[in-house]
Amino acid sequence: MTTGDKSPTTVPFLYDRSGNRYDVTDPRWRGDDGTPLALSPLRGITPDRIVTSERSLWRYQAAIPVDPKHRVSLGEGCTPMVPLTWDGRRVHFKLEWFNPTMSFKDRGVSVMISHLAGQGTRRVLEDSSGNGGASVAAYSAAAGIQARIIVPESTSAAKIVQSRAHGAQIELVGGTREQVSSEAIRQSEWITYASHNWHPFFLQGIKTVAYEIWEDLGFAAPDNVVLVAGAGSNILGCDIAFGELLDAGRIEHRPRLLVGQPEHWATIADAVNDLAPTTRRERVPTIAEGASIADPPRAPEAVQAIRRSGGAAVAVSEEAIRAAVRRLASRGLYAEPTSCVAIAALDHFIADGTIGADETTVVVLTGAGAKSSEKMASVFDQDTHR
Numbered sequence: 294m295t296t297g298d299k300s301p302t303t304v305p306f307l308y309d310r311s312g313n314r315y316d317v318t319d320p321r322w323r324g325d326d327g328t329p330l331a332l333s334p335l336r337g338i339t340p341d342r343i344v345t346s347e348r349s350l351w352r353y354q355a356a357i358p359v360d361p362k363h364r365v366s367l368g369e370g371c372t373p374m375v376p377l378t379w380d381g382r383r384v385h386f387k388l389e390w391f392n393p394t395m396s397f398k399d400r401g402v403s404v405m406i407s408h409l410a411g412q413g414t415r416r417v418l419e420d421s422s423g424n425g426g427a428s429v430a431a432y433s434a435a436a437g438i439q440a441r442i443i444v445p446e447s448t449s450a451a452k453i454v455q456s457r458a459h460g461a462q463i464e465l466v467g468g469t470r471e472q473v474s475s476e477a478i479r480q481s482e483w484i485t486y487a488s489h490n491w492h493p494f495f496l497q498g499i500k501t502v503a504y505e506i507w508e509d510l511g512f513a514a515p516d517n518v519v520l521v522a523g524a525g526s527n528i529l530g531c532d533i534a535f536g537e538l539l540d541a542g543r544i545e546h547r548p549r550l551l552v553g554q555p556e557h558w559a560t561i562a563d564a565v566n567d568l569a570p571t572t573r574r575e576r577v578p579t580i581a582e583g584a585s586i587a588d589p590p591r592a593p594e595a596v597q598a599i600r601r602s603g604g605a606a607v608a609v610s611e612e613a614i615r616a617a618v619r620r621l622a623s624r625g626l627y628a629e630p631t632s633c634v635a636i637a638a639l640d641h642f643i644a645d646g647t648i649g650a651d652e653t654t655v656v657v658l659t660g661a662g663a664k665s666s667e668k669m670a671s672v673f674d675q676d677t678h679r
Contacts, residue, residue, distance in 0.1 A: 305332055305333050307333075307493055309324025309325065309331075320485065322492050332358065334540070337537030338355045338504075338537075343355075350371070350404075351364060357501075359407045359497075362411075364407045365436040367432065370502075371505065372391040374387045379639070380640075380643050383654075386656050388626070389659050390658065397502065398424045399431075400502060403498050404495070405498060406435075406487065410438065416438065417484065418442075418480055418486050419477070419487050420473050420474050430442060430455065430460070439460075441464060442456045443464045443476055443477050444463060444465060490586075490589070496529050499526050500534035501530075502530060503530060504538075506655050514547070516549065517549045517550075517653070517654040519639045520551070520656075521584055521635040522561050522606075523583055523585070525591055525592065525594075527657055529594060529595060531550060548655075549603050550598060550599050551604050551638060552604065552605070552606040553606070553608075555585065555609065556608040556609060557575060557579060559606075560587065561595050561596060562608045564593075565600065582631065583660065605647055609638060613640070617640065619672060620636065622662070628662055629659075630665060631660060632660050633658075
């Protein structure tokens, strides 16, 4: 099966970009061709198959290809969606920091760790200095699995406290973020690589945010979903879920995926806009550190998903991100700077007319400001010195 074949299958399987197929029980995390794996399309569910008594993402068990007896859950999902008037428009803000470790990554990690627990995995490896590492540490602890988190040597102690608290082994590695990933890949030869950027079952959890949006809007699709992209998992999760629902006849159209990235880390946005890869050669540090991924493993798929939805992408400046943090906080929502890239993108797409006044728009806010206290302080300290 190639990535262009979108027909649902009764028996799911994994496939890589070359079209090689693999059994879902295969412990691999990438294809023989070295590319990321995807799960063959599943058919979307109908409202009557939602387990309404379940207050977690597992209410959509019928759409999750994991045996429920292996599920590892901390109550993730079912996050609030708050409507606010924003520049004269009614905009819904999906607050993903209500997940157990205060970020959207809990959705994907819950499903990924459940899948691995079902395979009898006892040790996992992740490379992350932030939300991903904390989430893998927490869910591994819940599953009785030993986690090793590889982080850059320059990572502040405060950022890895949560991972340590959950009992994860922390390994510091010198060099760039890419060198840290390379070390994780090297170690994956003998430890199961539970990478939120690579593992295909991570996306099967992330897609539940779209199912929740659908349910919260009265089983209808919004016109627009505004997202921040680092590796692009929310793009792909929304693409998967809305594709499943469209195929099942439960929605009439795909929402447009409108994406923001920090200007010096805009690999996906630049590709959507047909800019040369060398356009932003210099990788300047960004306050939105969770989105500072130079080479997202699934970038081609993310670009295809945005285009398939009729969406758009934009690179936003550091000042626009800081302004977005302040503006959102002034409305009572305290989101980390990475999340506020989506707010900067929202402002951009309203200003240029992409988002119409009468359209239904949802903005996904991925993580809590409390998890980026130093970065948040820098934004508001700047205000006091003006």
